[in-house]
Amino acid sequence: MNDDYLEIRGLTVEFDGFKAIDGVDLTLLQGQLHFLIGPNGAGKTTLVDAVTGLVPATGHARYRNQDLLRMKSHRIVRAGIGRTFQTATVFEGLSVLQNLDIAGGVHRSAWTMLMARRGVPSYVEEALETVGLADLRDKPAGVLAHGQKQWLEIGMLLVQDARVMLLDEPVAGMSAEEREETGELLRRIGHERTIVVIEHDMDFVRSFADVVTVMHAGKVLAEGGVAEIQANARVQEVYLGRTAEEADHA
């Protein structure tokens, strides 16, 4: 196994005595679409927050011999961990192209930063093609549809060259068609990366997940393939049961 995996051990996050995450162990491997599911308040977003330095946590989150929990947010990004947020946060005033370009700043020297942008760097062009926003390159990001903003954010992670991508509900509010496209996009960029998706939509999980981790009340309830998880009685009890029934009726 290469060293390109994220290993979380005993991760605990406490808010004023309340344990939002309680001793979570997770190993996230490269080349797999890893889904994180669970009811509201299970601690999924908090887990991503902890790994990206937004909330203080105890335990370990190792990536390439670095412990992310002891690093600042921007250092974590420089180490190759990128994330998106539930509400897409792009720079609305900048164009799609500028949004992608600005994400490449991490790898630029101080001198280039003081120069004006000339032409489009190849990696920006590539990301533009990959996320399918080439036609909208000069549009201000503010006018993009919700789904397109999510794609733009993923494109920014590509330009950032994030080896680990933590995506917080990327398909929420998307049409079925857009979901499909997003899933394909994640598949395309997924084999050389470690991708973790927080998701509520079970159809989406079923279609694209390689590995599913179910969280409940700050703990890992179960982990495995889609079929395995769906068969798990405890999972059905706390979370899947109702959704699976609804899915059957549909």
Added chain:
Amino acid sequence: MDAFTTPLLAGTATGALLLIAALGLALTFGQMGVINMAHGEFLMAGAYTTFLTQQVVTNTDLSILVALPAAFVVAGSLGLLLEVSIISWMYRRPLDTLLVTVGVSLLLQQLAKDIFGAQGDPVQTPGWLDGNIDVFGYHWPYRQMFTILLAIAALVGLGLLLKYTAYGRQIRATVQNRDLAETMGVSTRTVDRVTFFVGSGLAGVGGVAVSLISGTNPNLGTTYIISAFLVVVAGGLGQLKGTVIAAFAVGIVTAFFTDWFNSSMAQVFTFALVVIFLQLRPQGLFTVRTRGLA
């Protein structure tokens, strides 16, 4: 002993004064995100109200008691006027309110200069406040004790208002979630105005205490406003407890520095201490926890 009690007691009195001024600031900042740079001039208005009251009610023993509510109403009305005429138009841009109120502050200062003259006017200390008691060798003036009592009264009054009245509940609701409060039928516009009135009125009451110590002066507001703001910065956003601790800390620390060096060095050192303090507690003493990016 003297070298310790003198700055401690005098500093506590300064801290009390800062507390009265900072309470109003913290209130409007916490609720509306408005930084009122003209708050110091409301202090000044309170001082001039005391002066004017003494011209009408010549019995100085009595005039202070009249001046207290009068100053509250005068400064409060000025605050209300400011809110209605200017601030209410720019709630979406809190940082800009800072600059607008800078302009208001300049206007009010010049106005005071033109009406009352550039020189200050003396305010008579009433007989019952003219004196001191001996505390470990320091002759502690009654005026300073009066300031502390006034601060305690303001704090308790404000606490009661927030905790037990309908307005208080509406204020707290608005602070916590403005939009939700609005949907629950709270008129946040009215609540904002009440808050502005009360906060500015408190500054007026502080002005009465200031006038007893240093008379009136068109620049009186600028003397206190920066320290009061440092108190709010160190005390944390909209937190009464933090404001109280910070006010007395700033007051006492400044008094000690003044005693050891001089008043201008004290100002520099106090500023440096607040910056250093922020290194330890970026959001001030007590923080409200929020989750997520926004």
Added chain:
Amino acid sequence: MNNLLQTGQRLGRTWGPLLGIAIVAIALLVVAPAVLSPFRLNNLGKYVCWAIAGVGIGLAWGRGGMLVMGQGVFFGLGGYAMAMHLKLEAAMATGGPDAIPDFMVLYGDGTMPGWWEPFRSGPFTLFAILVLPAIAATILGFAIFKRRVKGAYFAILTQALAVAFATLLVATIKQTGGFNGLNQFTQFFGYNLYDPVNKRMIYSIAAVLLIVCLVVVWQLYRSRFGELLVATRDAEERVRFLGHDPANIKLVAFVVAAVMASIGGAMFAPITGIISPSDVDATASIFLIAGVALGGRSLLLGPAIGALAVGFGRTFLSESFPDQWTYFLGLLFIVVILFFPSGLGSSWSQLTSRLRTKEVAR
């Protein structure tokens, strides 16, 4: 056709601002000296000094979102550094190489503090004018930005700094001239300050420095750093997740702004013949902001032109209506911030661009 339009736009974006800077340069360096009396030209020089500081404020506040309410401090660092040198030059011209400034004999015990000594050297003084504010701004900015102090908190802290700085100056009469400040300079790096030709030269230096500062911010605004600075202003936390520490980005802008304010202050001393606490205190700092707010804080030329206009207005109103100037300054803040929050310059360009899009639509 489309391509041609785009090329035209790109050229316009690059050269339009430079053209604007060129017009300002011609106005200040060619037209003004030709038409203004020496007295008026010297006044204009004073406004130019404020404009230099204003350009920095535009960078920090307009592009960086940091409301710097204490730029008087950096203006003062440069101003006092220069004034100390001029004071020593004046003393040495009459009293020999060991002479000390007159006020120290008058108020003090006739000895000069050791930290005055290096300012006998002209090169050291110029070095200090650039480096002192940079060091001060770095230390302060580092302490403040790293702890994520921003918005109103930041503004208030900078203003508190200006108050503390001015108080300190007033209190140290033996070292800094106290309330009176430093004045009665006789020469500027060997040039007699009473000679009108030399006065004109000093004006020209200030005007050139303003142009240089404009070119510097022009390059900063069009650079990737400029884009990142605006991004930090609009969504600081998001920038963190691009792998940047927003504190560092803001620090750069803050330090550059401080150095510009210092340069403005340094030229202010020989042009006006005085630097005193009232030129650098909280009110003076607010005055510096007024021009920037009026001209348009996030524009390239807005802060400079606004500062020149407010400077002119100050002289004009003080001459015509003494004592009423404060009312005008107060009203200026209220009216501009209330009705033209991004400045007159921005309102103008918004208006014209709206007209232009209408034409295109037709």
